[in-house]
Amino acid sequence: MNNFNGLICDMSTLPLLSTAKSRSISPENRTGEKGQGGMATEGTGAGPARDLGKGWKISPSIAVASGETLMLADIAGPGAIQSMWMAGAYHPRHCILRIYWDDQEQPSVECPIGDFFCNPWKKHFQLTSQMVCNNPGQAAFNCYWPMPFRERCRMTIENRSTQEMVWYYQINYALAPVDEDAAYFHAQFRRTNPLPYKEDFVMLDGVQGRGHYAGTYMTWGVNNNGWWGEGEIKFFIDGDGEYPTICGTGTEDYFGGCYNFDVPGIGYQEYCTPYAGMPQVIRPDGLYQAQQRFGMYRWHVPDPIRFEENLRVTIQALGWREGMRYLPLQDDISSVAFWYQTLPTAPFPALPDNDYLEII
DSSP, X not given: OOOOOXXXXXXXXXXXXXXXXXXXXXXXXXXXXXXXXXXXXXXXXXXXXXXXXXXXXXXXOEXXXXXXXXXXXXXXXXXXXXXXEEEEXXXXXXEEEEEEETTOSSOSEEEEHHHHTTOXXXXXXXXXXXXXXXXXTTTEEEEOOOEEEXXXXXXXXXXXXXXXXEEEEEEEEEESOOOTTOOEEEEEEEXXXXXXXXXXXXXXXXXXXXXXXXXXXXXXXXXXXXXXXXXXXEEEESSOOSSOSEEOSOHHHHTTOOGGGEETTTXXXXXXXXXXXXXXXXXXXXXXXXXXXXXXXXXXXXXXXXXXXXXXXXXXXXXXXXXXXXXXOOOEEEEEEXXXXXXXXXXXXXXXXXXXXXXX
């Protein structure tokens, strides 16, 4: 008998049959129910469809008023989110995505939409990776993190901006029993601007339970001249004290590059690979675009970092000063940590207000 549940799929499982039920939530079927798509009579496409009638793209998107939080999905399990696509008129850091598992009041995902999809700037940057893609035109967000759940999935979007937001989305999922050893997806945003002198940037702390670290997206705004990425990433696992179990060798090394990301004759070189990349380099223009900024990702898909009880993740910000000595930097650093763990989810630090979140 075939025991494949059909929830976590890749090329090796693609030929396998399963009894899983495929479903999808969009503005044209906001509940995901079988046979209920394309039935809207009102929506953002009602005007263009006025000569065609029901079934002709009447509700392709939703309007989210300033200050409003809307439910994107409320799904009874068991099952798994398998992929998501989102796009629209939005502010990348004033639009907040939250995901709640199994009736928890505490979200397991709380993140500005731009950072979750690795593009927190108002300018579009192409990104092609295994877990996240940003495609033409304005910002077509795609993610492929598998997200199993047993009892319930709730997903909301909050519009913190002063303008109405028009939002398009497709949340693809399957319904089937979840493996006993499957953990829950988590994502947490943090920002420190500026980083206090001689302090490490904390990417993740307070995690309690059993699980594994799955990935990092990081933005780095440089507030000094010179190279900025000598700092080491550190994973403090299961009660590590002053010193971590896993310690990297440099910021660019962790993100799969080397020697300052510097290609002779070119300088900083953008790149995207399946599991690591630096797709975003913002260069000074000699006028108002004065700061260098970078966006980088590292997906621990082939090499997840396992923990049994707790996890803390930090990274140093180091440059160079005279005399070949390290310079502790005070840069503008943001991160999204992606991981899987057992429930319950520990409370996250409160998100900063809009002014602190915004990148200028």
